[in-house]
Amino acid sequence: MVVEKVINNNLVRSYNEDNTEVLVIGCGLGFKKKPGDVIETSLIEKIYTIQDKKTSNQLIELLSSVPNEHIQTANAIVSYAKKALDCKISDNIYISLTDHLSYAIQRYEEGINFKNALIWEIKKYYSREYKVGLEALNIIETRLNIRLPEDEAGYIALHLVGASLKVGNVMESTDMLGMIQNILQIVKYQLNIEFDEESIHYERFLTHLKFFAQRIISNKSLEDDNEELIKTIQKEYKREYKCALKIREYIESHFSKFLTDTELIYLTVHIKRIAL
Template sequence: MKIVKIINNNLIQSFDNTGKEVLVMGCGLGFKRRIGDEINKDKIEKVYALEDKNYSNKLIALLSDIPLEVIQTTNEIVSYAKYSLGKKLNDNIYILLTDHINFAIERVNKGFQYKNALLWEIKRFYNHEFLIGKEALQIIKKKLKIDLPEDEAASIALHIVNAQLNFNNVSETMDITKMIQRILNIVKFHYNLELDEYSLHYERFITHLKFFAQRIFNGSEIQDEDKKLYEIMRERCREAYLCAEKIKKYIKKEFKTELTNEEMMYLAVHINRITKQTE
């Protein structure tokens, strides 16, 4: 690869062997170099694909202003998250998480206290991502010599969840988290009982609610397929359907979305399982 543009000593624009525009990062990669020079492969730490113009402009602006060690630390956290989850993450995480970690460090250095209002919910609904967030704090401590509070582990977890859902804004992931909590509260109040949060059925219900909420926010839905099965399950799980009707009203009021019979059936089945087990 040859240098097309030098952003700073650590960032260079180039083209890969397929002709796609890329941003290449590495300590001292652009130092005393000229356009047209071959890039020193031994110094390359990260190559960012610049397929989307809007994304590339944001990435270049961000990485130009943030200290290299913060960028390197974020890249290590994202790599660890991908490995731990065994999943591909939306490339937007490089922009959003780098910006967040840099801001979090500035906040701590200025002595500001940060409290994540969704800390408890994130621990419960996104436990794997939260544990990755806690590991991220250890990486930050080791690399940058700074201690961030546990609340930041929850924020990092939200960014990871956001990248899995392919959302462009973490606020959408926060809204999904609030929706899940609201639905669980509807179930608790309808049955007047506490749910067993350590049960397998509870874990499956949370997983269902994550995808359910994602469909609501994406505007997609499960289509009605088997009306006969719907009627049978409605008869078998009457109380669960009454509870699901309350969830249906909540979704319609808050998100202007009408749930299909298929969605109602799946909700009722999960509600029936989790409440029967708890009772």
């Protein structure tokens, strides 16, 4: 790769072998470089593939203003998360997590600590992401000699949830968390049951609700394709279907979204399993 434009001493714009615009970061990578110069491979720390002009501008603004050690730390956390969670994580995480991390460090240095009001729910419903968040605190301490409070593990977990489920931002991840929690309460109340949180059925239901919440927030509900099946569900699983209808009422009143019959079918089936 060759330099297309020097942004600063540590950041240059270039194009990869597919002729796609990239931002290349590395300590001293742009020092005394000019357009057309070959990029020193040994100095490359991270290559960001640019999807659109907006993303390019956001990345340039962020990477130009954030200390390089914060960027390196965020990249290390993302690398660890990808391995630990073993799932696809949107590259947008590099923007959102780097920005959050740098601001969190700034707050810490100023003696400002934001309490995470959702920490209990995050531990409970996104336990894998939360464990990654805890390890992220260790990575931060090792690299920057700063020990951020446990609340930050929860915030990092929410960023990972949003990036792995491809929702827009932490606010949407928070909405999803509230939705899952309230749906579980509806099921418990309607069926008068207590969940066996160690059971495989509970785990499957929780997984279903995560993707269900993602679809609702992203306006991508499952399409209707089986009218006969919904009739069978209504007849055979009356109590569970009635519970699913309560969930639909909740979604409509709180999120102004309409659930398809197919979504109701899947909810009913999972509710039936968990109520056994």
